[in-house]
Amino acid sequence: MTVYLPIAELSVNIFIILGMGAAVGFLSGMFGVGGGFLITPLLIFYNIPPVVAVATGANQVVASSISGAITHFRRGTLDIKLGTVLLIAGLCGATAGVWLFALLRRVGQLDLVISLLYVALLGTVGALMLFESVNALRRAAKNQPASLRKPGHHNWVHGLPLKMKFKKSKIYLSVIPLGVLGFSIGVLTSIMGVGGGFIMVPAMIYLLRIPTNVVVGTSLFQIIFVTAYTTIMQATTNNSVDIVLAFILMVAGVVGAQYGVRVGQRLRGEQLRALLALLVLAVGLRLAVDLVLTPEEIYSVVSEWGY
Amino acid sequence: MKSLPAALAAALVWALVLPAAAQDKPPSTATEKMEIGISTDEIAITSDFRGADLTIFGAIEGYDPNLLAQGKYDIVVALEGPKDNLTVRRKERVLGVWVNRRSMTFELVPESYSLSSTRDVEKIASDEVLNSIGVGLHHIRLDPIGYIGDGSNLSEFRESLRRLKETGGFYQRDPGGVQFISASLFKATVKLPANVPNGTHVVRAHLFRDGVFISEKALPLRVVKTGLEQMISNAAYSHPLSYGVLAVVLALLTGWIASIVFRKD
Numbered sequence: 001m002t003v004y005l006p007i008a009e010l011s012v013n014i015f016i017i018l019g020m021g022a023a024v025g026f027l028s029g030m031f032g033v034g035g036g037f038l039i040t041p042l043l044i045f046y047n048i049p050p051v052v053a054v055a056t057g058a059n060q061v062v063a064s065s066i067s068g069a070i071t072h073f074r075r076g077t078l079d080i081k082l083g084t085v086l087l088i089a090g091l092c093g094a095t096a097g098v099w100l101f102a103l104l105r106r107v108g109q110l111d112l113v114i115s116l117l118y119v120a121l122l123g124t125v126g127a128l129m130l131f132e133s134v135n136a137l138r139r140a141a142k143n144q145p146a147s148l149r150k151p152g153h154h155n156w157v158h159g160l161p162l163k164m165k166f167k168k169s170k171i172y173l174s175v176i177p178l179g180v181l182g183f184s185i186g187v188l189t190s191i192m193g194v195g196g197g198f199i200m201v202p203a204m205i206y207l208l209r210i211p212t213n214v215v216v217g218t219s220l221f222q223i224i225f226v227t228a229y230t231t232i233m234q235a236t237t238n239n240s241v242d243i244v245l246a247f248i249l250m251v252a253g254v255v256g257a258q259y260g261v262r263v264g265q266r267l268r269g270e271q272l273r274a275l276l277a278l279l280v281l282a283v284g285l286r287l288a289v290d291l292v293l294t295p296e297e298i299y300s301v302v303s304e305w306g307y
Numbered sequence: 308m309k310s311l312p313a314a315l316a317a318a319l320v321w322a323l324v325l326p327a328a329a330q331d332k333p334p335s336t337a338t339e340k341m342e343i344g345i346s347t348d349e350i351a352i353t354s355d356f357r358g359a360d361l362t363i364f365g366a367i368e369g370y371d372p373n374l375l376a377q378g379k380y381d382i383v384v385a386l387e388g389p390k391d392n393l394t395v396r397r398k399e400r401v402l403g404v405w406v407n408r409r410s411m412t413f414e415l416v417p418e419s420y421s422l423s424s425t426r427d428v429e430k431i432a433s434d435e436v437l438n439s440i441g442v443g444l445h446h447i448r449l450d451p452i453g454y455i456g457d458g459s460n461l462s463e464f465r466e467s468l469r470r471l472k473e474t475g476g477f478y479q480r481d482p483g484g485v486q487f488i489s490a491s492l493f494k495a496t497v498k499l500p501a502n503v504p505n506g507t508h509v510v511r512a513h514l515f516r517d518g519v520f521i522s523e524k525a526l527p528l529r530v531v532k533t534g535l536e537q538m539i540s541n542a543a544y545s546h547p548l549s550y551g552v553l554a555v556v557l558a559l560l561t562g563w564i565a566s567i568v569f570r571k572d
Contacts, residue, residue, distance in 0.1 A: 004355075006539040108410060235548070239547055258565070294405070298399075298405070303391040303392070
């Protein structure tokens with residue numbers, strides 16, 4: 001059964017889109033990630049114009065993050081003040097990102113930049129995750145306990161000026177690293193269609209030493225508002241949010257996520273992470289190959305307003 | 308149809324004056340005229356549209372029967388889509404990666420172009436004639452905008468634009484699509500491509516006598532896409548803010564409802 005996507009302006013098989021949404025939803029439930037960083041490349045592989053894939057990806061992350069955000073809000077496992085600082089920076093980043101997105105599109109380099117960013121990001125994240133999970137598996141085989149990092153241990157980030165007190169997190173932190181982190185995530189949301197949790201969470205834990213019990217809630221608080229804002233900005237600036245595509249992905253995604261969570265609870269973390277790392281690397285590799293292989297057609301035509 | 312009686316009347320007049328005229332000299336100055344008509348000026352299509360044929364009827368008036376009998380009259384009918392500035396880009400390898408490097412923008416090019424003629428357009432008239440009136444897939448006006456350097460790659464970009472439009476099904480031709488159904492009445496069939504653009508198209512008919520362009524007639528044809536998909540597309544472009552807010556609300560609702568439906572307790 002085919003369905004016509006009004007903004008992407010092409011007909012697609014609805015079951016392939018549903019399958020993509022469900023599979024990524026399943027993985028995101030299993031690993032507790034938003035899934036935007038897998039949805040967008042998969043849509044590009046399925047010939048959805050990257051412009052539409054990125055804007056629609058941001059829209060889809062809103063749906064996949066809201067239930068987690070509500071849960072953390074209810075339980076109070078988030079630092080609103082910290083989240084607000086990250087959010088303000090995130091909104092600035094998203095605004096700059098959407099503007100950059102429109103500029104790159106006008107000069108015909110958007111598709112390239114999206115692919116390059118994905119190759120860099122998926123390559124780095126995939127390699128780090130693989131390295132980390134293989135080490136963990138090795139330790140488990142030798143029956144060694146994992147070396148615990150000391151929370152509260154200070155690093156260079158804590159020497160920066162313009163400090164602010166965050167009561168809930170019980171830390172005293174400079175707004176500079178928070179601003180840089182929030183801004184970068186905002187830019188990534190608008191140019192790559194990701195929520196950015198897979199960067200923000202490790203950065204908050206390892207770099208900023210924020211207590212783990214508020215990290216996920218606080219990052220979801222930032223993500224939900226930044227992705228919602230980016231969706232509206234993309235719709236008004238680039239007219240590239242495909243609501244039909246987004247809705248199919250969302251419905252399949254939220255259902256898939258529920259089953260992912262259940263399976264995830266029964267499996268061992270290190271093996272799961274190694275598998276996700278391999279998947280992330282494979283997607284990155286495929287994008288890299290497409291950039292290097294001689295294309296069948298080196299010319300392309302775009303109209304003033306088309307893709 | 309007003310043109311048919313007119314054509315008959317014209318033919319009658321010709322028949323009366325013909326003996327005298329034939330004795331003098333063959334008429335070389337053009338007196339031929341052409342009329343065309345289509346059954347509608349608006350076509351509504353839905354998103355499952357797979358392409359269709361559009362039939363246009365027309366008549367030549369004031370023709371020379373001798374020339375007509377020899378098949379010296381040719382008719383070319385084109386359906387030109389809405390015009391937009393089109394940019395052609397070419398990828399080149401930079402540090403191993405394929406990157407869009409050169410580009411050229413052409414002014415107001417029809418997004419679709421469907422051609423129908425009595426015979427191969429290239430044989431109807433010379434390249435100069437076809438170029439001057441912009442008729443034929445290889446003669447559509449493609450004027451570059453802005454700086455194009457020494458212009459040495461102009462033809463390369465023009466050719467690529469035509470080729471991509473042809474392979475995409477937007478530019479088509481049917482060198483037998485115009486047929487005479489009587490001495491002066493003709494029927495032209497032009498194809499509407501499956502991905503026909505929304506907007507005002509123009510049906511343009513050209514009459515040639517022995518390789519000489521004589522007259523032209525044009526009629527507007529509005530192509531209106533209908534259905535839910537088009538409503539969504541219209542909303543995205545004309546009310547982008549409400550559309551964006553709606554997309555966010557839809558996402559929030561979907562995620563929230565799912566969390567209630569699948570709640571474990």
